[in-house]
Amino acid sequence: MPANKKYLATSNWIKFSKISATILGAMLASVTLHLALAIWVGFEYIIPTSLFSVFILWGFFMIMVYWIKSPWKSWGIFLFIISISVVGLYMAKN
């Protein structure tokens, strides 16, 4: 019954990058995306919603990391979301 090892990641580097992506990458992507959405769409609905949606999105990002095989791809997606959001925030603030 334990999962078949041949499908699992073996290298410690891949394991580490996956775990860091699930915790750090997913959190940063989720939070910055919500901040950017709040600026773009308006505070009225996004801020109250973000109370729960930040964590649900974080959870789904975590799933995504394990669904996509290569950790670099998922880190890439997170970095893309983070950079778009940060640039958007920066432009909206100035």
Added chain:
Amino acid sequence: MKDKRNYNVFFNTHTVSGIVISVGLFVCFFAGAFALFQTNINKWEANAKNGVHLAIDYEKTLSTIKEEGFTMNGRTFFIQIMDNPLPFIMVVSRPLRSDNNTTQKKEQENYSKAKVGPTGPISVKIDPKTYKIIDKDGAEPTEHLGTFLYHLHYFDQIPIIGLYISGLISLFFLFAIITGTIVHWKKIMSNFFTFRLKATIKNLWSDAHVALGIIGLPFQFMYAVTGTIFGLVIIILLPSTMVLFDGDQGKLLGYIAPAYKTFDMANEIHLERPNINQLVQNARKDLQVDDAITASINISNYNDKNAHVMAEFRAKKEGVFYDDVHITYRLRDGKVVEKKIIETHPYKGSVLHTVRKLHFAQFGGYFVKTIYFLLSLITCFVILSGVMVWLEARNNKKYENKKKFNTAIGAIYLGASMGLFPAIAFFFCITKIIPLDIENRFGLMSNAFFLFWLAYILYAFISKDFHKINKHALILAGILGIAIPLLNGLQSGLWFWTSLQSNYIDSFFIDISWLLLGIISLIIAFSVQRLVSHKDKRRATRGISKNRNHQEVIDTPVLAMNKSIINE
């Protein structure tokens, strides 16, 4: 190929995240199940009467604070009357922001460190009869059993990081229930109706794990999300405040809890104002709130020209989920600034309100709380059966070299989880045994609780017999549970056959609940047999046919415990 890969990957993540959080999550759900009734438990412990009429004079409360020597101008006060376990008025105020003067700043830093001083934070309890300060150190009802269990359910006993640990556990719980659902998605229907009692032990555990996991899924998803919110809310609040509101948290509150939004100071002292008690009465009339419901009020920028007072009521209307109403007056002329009536519920304030109501079961009264309690126990069972599946799957030749380690882990997990039940019952007992006048009474009792729990874990680690660990925990909890109403009667004279008539409702309720819990635990503990796999049994009967003593295994203690509670 892709399918198989996904299945195995998610299976592995489900296993790993589940095993890592299991004991922590068990404590969250088990202590949390009791914490649903924390006020009732506090009242039971203090032998307090229910239905005392509560009334509060806000002006008198403010003058008490003033006489205590606090700087009043510019403060924001939150005043609320609580009945937990005895009536008291709670006054909370954040420390005043100092001016740019550096020496003053330094002084204030020292003050806030020492928690005293006129500009420092206020958090006091006031007696609603005499308007004297009862407790200067904190307005929260600490040092009570119910509150202790409530704190235990988010690991508040671990300083600073306890709350965040519980938040992370909740987050991984969310991860575990999503991956678990993915793993079982394809066979979700057939697995739900499968319960193989006569196959291997592993099948029994995993069928129970899947079926009860799916039944509890909405409840568990709700708790995973709301639990993460309460534990890790700082990761939303901090960046939002910093990035969107330039560090002004009051403005952010305007979007999450509009009743508690802050107003800018006019920096001009204005003492003339209507009586606050009168304003609250007006609010009550305006919002059509019953006289029995007291208001929580929030006064911002006290004595400033731009002072506001907000009165909030929990209307407790039947069949209404969004039952909070509030009204905000400008204090200098009594003009209504904002109003929320029971018929409307704008999205802004509703989210936090919903989260709070769902998490604390503050709707539907005791019926919903009881269902929450049972669903929490089911969740506890799902957690433990998951651990058992993990162990049974490794109980073969392939894992022979790790067997010792796995069994030890299993024994510790089971001891920590099952041991919590008798430990809580033990805590209930000692609150009624230890004399009231002992110094540091509560510290002593909580240490005894933790020692009892630790001792049970040690016992489990030494014995390593899962059947005995379960059975003995239930026997201990059963005996201690039945002793609770007796000890309460001996200590306070409130026997459960008289307490209801004399309006000690909580005393009655807790006594009866423990009596039932204790009897059920004992019945289960003495009626279950050791779990034997039928494969082993067949092998055994083939070998020595005399060994027919052990009956067919019908159930296991925890499962049976859950079932009999549900059947009740």
